Amino acid sequence: MEETTREKIVNILLKAKEPLTARKIAELLDLHSPRGEEIVYKHIPHIAKTIKRRFRGKLLLYFSPPICSNCGFKFNTIKPSKCPKCKSERILPARFVISSK
Numbered sequence: 178m179e180e181t182t183r184e185k186i187v188n189i190l191l192k193a194k195e196p197l198t199a200r201k202i203a204e205l206l207d208l209h210s211p212r213g214e215e216i217v218y219k220h221i222p223h224i225a226k227t228i229k230r231r232f233r234g235k236l237l238l239y240f241s242p243p244i245c246s247n248c249g250f251k252f253n254t255i256k257p258s259k260c261p262k263c264k265s266e267r268i269l270p271a272r273f274v275i276s277s278k
């Protein structure tokens with residue numbers, strides 16, 4: 178049976194030794210098109226639910242907040258497009274990791 182993209186992302190995150198950006202996950206999925214990152218971001222909220230259910234809350238998907246590389250503003254969304262403080266679009270992306278509580 179072929180693994181779905183979502184299942185592949187879950188496995189990549191479970192095996193990862195360090196938090197990964199969506200771009201890195203896309204690379205590991207062999208999704209090298211610019212859309213690859215978008216695809217990963219679309220799956221993330223569902224993956225968070227899958228992990229919680231599968232491990233009965235013992236493991237959870239966490240993310241480090243994206244940070245504006247101009248002013249240091251920390252976002253609370255996973256994929257901001259622009260800094261609300263300084264309007265910069267240079268943003269260090271969120272990193273995702275599956276970890277125990």
Ligand SMILES: [Zn+2]
Nearest residue numbers: 245248260263
């Ligand atoms: Zn900023």
